[in-house]
Amino acid sequence: KAGVTQTPRYLIKTRGQQVTLSCSPISGHRSVSWYQQTPGQGLQFLFEYFSETQRNKGNFPGRFSGRQFSNSRSEMNVSTLELGDSALYLCASSLVSGSSYNEQFFGPGTRLTVL
């Protein structure tokens, strides 16, 4: 079974631009979570989607948004990019069943650099 895939793997943008990152979960997984990882703040939760609905959201400004499609694929968008948005953006999917609720499978991430 294929793992979580994220595209693109690397991205360079300039301040003020916007960016869209894509995530394809493991087949059958309906929950997709997004995380931001920076050297200073570590791994921080952005939001989680299940059945096209955002169920949980971290403490990030409204410039960070996401959505999930009917096939469970997800995208996240960052508008008006700032230098501090430079980070590794990780997507994770999970099956959402029984006691394995929080067993998340992570993709390789998208490395975003804002110049």
Add this chain to the structure above:
Amino acid sequence: DAKTTQPPSMDCAEGRAANLPCNHSTISGNEYVYWYRQIHSQGPQYIIHGLKNNETNEMASLIITEDRKSSTLILPHATLRDTAVYYCIVLPNSSWGKLQFGAGTQVVVTP
């Protein structure tokens, strides 16, 4: 979600068991203990989780104290590929996909 405390780093000799401690003194009755690890330049990887009983899988064993205030992740025969940052996370089962990562423990396995 309960907070966790882990040592910032530890070394382990290849082939020996690595015992990674985690304190979670404010854990609630419905909260599970999860362990993830992140090898450099990769996404985190789920290792194991448990509620109150000890658990074992092909990767590791999880020992949770009777009062559930602390736990230990055991890598039985550490290899160089086990060098990673290990995260102990405590949360209820239905946390709506939100994993709260702390600083974790940097484990370095040496030959």
